[in-house]
Amino acid sequence: MIKFTDIVKAFVVGICRSKVSLIGAIMTTVIFPVLLVSAILDLQGVVDNPYFGFVIYMVLGPLFVIGLVMVFLGLFFFKGKEEVGLFTFEYLKGQLSGPVGFARIRKFIFLATALTLMNIFIVSLVSYTGYHYTESVGFCGQFCHTVMEPEFTTYKNSPHSRVHCVECHIGPGAQWFVKSKMSGSRQLFAVAFNTYSRPIETPVHGLRPARETCEQCHRPELFHGENLYIKDKFLPDEKNTHVQTVLLMKVGSGGYRGSEAHGIHWHVAPENKITYRHTDRGRENIVEISLTRPDGTQVVFHKEGMQKTVADADAAGSHEEGVRVMDCVDCHNRPTHIYLSPNEALDQKLAQGEIPVSLPFIKKNGLRLITQDYPSHEEAKNKIATELRAWYRNTYPDLVNNNMALLDKAIAGVQNAYVENVFPEMRIVWNFYKSFLGHRDDSGCFRCHDDSHSTSAGETISADCETCHIILAEEEEAPEVLRSLRGLN
Ligand code: HEC
Ligand code: HEC
Ligand code: HEC
Ligand code: HEC
Ligand code: HEC
Incomplete structure (x- = not known):
């Protein structure tokens, strides 16, 4: 009778006869417990470090699989080529017909199945946790720090x-x-x-059409009517005077259950299709817009003086690269990677109280310091701190000596306004990544809504200020309209 240990021994001897198998076996045996423990730790969310995941899933996991393949290749192809030849039908029949051979093969099959199951288990477990790792915010956002x-x-x-x-x-x-x-x-x-490339190029040309992603969570057809937008700003004077701009934004809707598409989200109504042609990678210079209306009629708007250029490009067949179906990202190109302008960055910190409004001239000083060039975040922070300390000690000695905490808080706020928006290592300077939501520097909405794109019949895309919003107050102190909404008048 053949003992099970003999089978294991035969298996080990088989492996040892081939160097390839032996190395493979050592690799898998060493890595197996490490993978098992790491995958379990990861499943339980114990470790929160993107490099841990990298080592487990991008280095050890593949090495484990390579090890398995080496064991297999070594056994069957490298050393025992002639032995593989032994596994003929006759040989197997002979082996299986005798009781000894049958017991041997049965045990071999049992051993092989047990090992295979173990390997399938660890490979599936690690694939599952590894899949989640490569989809995690830590891997996408922090691994390539x-x-x-x-x-x-x-x-x-x-x-x-x-x-x-x-x-x-x-x-x-x-x-x-x-x-x-x-x-x-x-x-x-x-x-x-x-x-x-530094900075990373934008727009992302391979980005999935936004309607398939954003609309997993947002349904612009269900928006309706107008929303009140209040922007807090601070003037660069001694009091950092707080002013507000109030807009009634015609957010509108894509139309739903019989309600008409209207306002800003009219562009994304299922029955309106807008495509546009641009000549630059950044999609800033739009030369042609075509709109297919619900009744199937098509209108084409050309940028002033560009009609011939576009027709020539058509004739040469060279336009396809720059044609795009308008979707959410043509306005919301910065839904999450939002870079503010120097003014906006400081206004935000002042409005949230991260920079104390009571510190005289802090808006003006902050603006002066954050708009300078620095080689790194560290240098920027040092310079901002020393310059602000020196300026306030000179100009308002009583104020800061009695209240150092106030100045320290302001310094931290100004430093953050810089480090959250400018990244010298990636060569991202102020306003490098522009937002299309609005009309900063005649960009954004004004790429089309500029009264200079027209149809052959002379229709234009409206640039009338009240197409998109009604301005209720512009940079006013305590605007009348907000006072009356709050019942203060
Ligand atoms: C709410 C949706 C959303 C989320 C969440 C999001 N992004 Fe983006 N991302 C975008 C859009 C939209 C763009 C710009 C597309 C364009 O203009 O073509 C973009 C652009 C980028 C770019 C190109 C550079 C740039 O700013 O244009 C990188 C790199 C990037 N995202 C990485 C990430 C990483 C890493 C995360 C997670 C930490 C992340 N994104 C989360 C929507 C998102
Ligand atoms: C997985 C769900 C999800 C996806 C996908 C998603 N969003 Fe959002 N979005 C949210 C949530 C949740 C909020 C609200 C956050 C809050 O109120 O603090 C939000 C808020 C917003 C806002 C309002 C922001 C503000 O200033 O209040 C806009 C605009 C927006 N999303 C646009 C987009 C766009 C464009 C995309 C696609 C590129 C997108 N979202 C993809 C969940 C999502
Ligand atoms: C023509 C430009 C444009 C397009 C296209 C567009 N949006 Fe908007 N969206 C805006 C503007 C402008 C606002 C309001 C201003 C702001 O949020 O600063 C807004 C507001 C929103 C808000 C916040 C709503 C609220 O009540 O505050 C969400 C969410 C949103 N859009 C999602 C989407 C999604 C999803 C798509 C694509 C299906 C889309 N938008 C397409 C311009 C657009
Ligand atoms: C790619 C070109 C393009 C861009 C960019 C664009 N629009 Fe439009 N928009 C159009 C066209 C085309 C029309 C339809 C004009 C017509 O019907 O005569 C339109 C119509 C509108 C309307 C009127 C909708 C109605 O009720 O009929 C509003 C409001 C509007 N746009 C807001 C915006 C805002 C806000 C932005 C920027 C965030 C923006 N658009 C950016 C092309 C554009
Ligand atoms: C095609 C739509 C559209 C048209 C036309 C338009 N705007 Fe706007 N405007 C916007 C949007 C969208 C925003 C909001 C941007 C944001 O959320 O930051 C805005 C913001 C503003 C703001 C506030 C900016 C700030 O940050 O303080 C002012 C002021 C303004 N618009 C003035 C005008 C004037 C004046 C006109 C007419 C010459 C005009 N707009 C025409 C869409 C439009």
């Missing part, structure tokens, strides 16, 4: 800080999953070989 720092920082400070990166960048479905993993591997190489 310097490269993704700007995106991660702006994301953390945005309304979407609890939405995972992959929900906007990948979304559901197998096709985009595969695309994203391929593009992700390319990006890992770009980081490893230091070939990525």
Whole structure:
């Protein structure tokens, strides 16, 4: 009778006869317990470090699988080529017909099945936790720390800080999953070989059409009517005077259950299709817009003087690259990576109390300091701190000597206004990533709504200020309209 230990011994001897198998077996045996323990720890959320995941899933996991393949290859192809030849039908029949051979083979099968099951178990477990790791905010935002720092920082400070990166960048479905993993591997190489662009290019040309991602959570057809938008600002005077701009924003709707599409979200009504043609990568210079109305009629707007250029491009067949169907991201291009202007950054900190409004001239001084060039965040913070301390000691000695905490708080707030929006390592300067939501520097909505895109019949896309909003107050102290809404008049 053959003992089970003999089978194991035969198996081990088999492996030892091939160097390839032996190395493979040592690799798998050593890695197995490490993978098991790490995957369990990860499942329980004990470790929260993107590099831990990298070592487990991108290094040890693949090594384990390579080890298994080596055991297999070594056993069957490298050493025992002639032995594989032994496994003929006749040989197996002979073995199985005798009781000894049968017991031997049965035990072999048992051993092989047990080992295979164990391996399938660990490989599935690690694939499952590894999949979640590559979809995690930690991997996307923190693993390539310097490269993704700007995106991660702006994301953390945005309304979407609890939405995972992959929900906007990948979304559901197998096709985009595969695309994203391929593009992700390319990006890992770009980081490893230091070939990525600084700053990262925008717009993201391979971004999934936003309607398939944003509309997982938002339904613009259900918005309706107008919303009140209040912007808090502070003037660069001694009192940092607080002023407000109040707009009645015609947020509108994509139309739902018989209600008509109207206002700003009219563009995304299912029955309106807008495509546009641009000549630059940044989608700033829009030369042609075509709108298909619900009744199927099409109107085409051309930028003044560009009709011939566009027709020439058509004739040469060279326009396809720059044609795009308008979707959410053509306005909401910064839903989460929101970079503010120097003014906005300081206004936000002042409005939230992170910078004390009571410190004279802090808006003016802050603005002067954060708009200078610095080689790194560290230098910027040092310079901001020393300059502010020196200025206030000179100009308002009593105020700061009696209340150092006030100045310290202001310094921290001004430093944050800088480090949250400017990233010298990635060469991101103020206003590099522009928002299209609105009309800063005649960009955004005014790329089309500028009265200079017209149809052959002379129709234009309206630039009338009341198309999109009604301005109720502009940079006013305690605006009348807010006082009456609050019942103060
Ligand atoms: C709410 C949706 C959303 C979330 C969540 C999100 N992004 Fe983005 N991301 C976008 C959009 C939209 C763009 C810009 C697309 C464009 O203009 O083409 C973008 C652009 C980028 C870019 C290109 C640079 C730029 O700013 O244009 C990078 C890199 C990026 N995202 C990484 C991340 C990372 C890392 C995370 C998670 C920490 C993340 N994103 C989370 C929507 C999102
Ligand atoms: C997984 C769900 C999810 C996805 C996907 C998502 N969002 Fe959001 N979005 C939210 C939540 C939740 C909020 C509200 C956050 C709050 O009120 O603090 C929000 C808020 C917003 C706001 C209002 C921001 C503000 O200043 O109050 C806008 C605009 C927006 N999202 C646009 C987008 C766009 C554009 C996309 C696609 C690129 C998108 N969202 C994708 C969940 C999502
Ligand atoms: C033509 C430009 C444009 C398009 C296209 C557009 N939006 Fe908006 N959206 C706006 C503007 C402008 C606002 C209001 C101003 C602001 O939030 O600062 C807004 C507001 C919102 C809000 C906040 C609503 C609120 O009541 O405060 C959400 C959420 C939103 N949009 C989601 C979307 C989604 C999802 C899509 C795509 C299906 C989309 N938008 C397409 C311009 C647009
Ligand atoms: C790619 C070009 C394009 C951009 C960018 C664009 N629009 Fe439009 N918009 C149009 C076209 C085309 C029309 C329809 C004009 C017509 O019907 O004559 C329109 C119509 C509108 C209308 C009127 C809708 C109605 O009720 O009929 C509003 C409001 C509007 N846009 C707001 C905005 C806002 C706000 C932005 C920026 C956040 C913006 N648009 C950006 C092309 C654009
Ligand atoms: C096509 C739509 C559209 C048209 C036309 C338009 N605006 Fe706006 N405007 C917007 C949007 C959207 C915002 C909000 C931007 C934001 O959320 O930051 C805005 C914001 C503003 C603000 C506040 C800016 C700030 O940050 O304080 C002012 C002031 C303003 N618009 C003035 C005008 C004037 C004046 C006109 C006419 C010459 C005009 N707008 C035409 C869409 C439009």
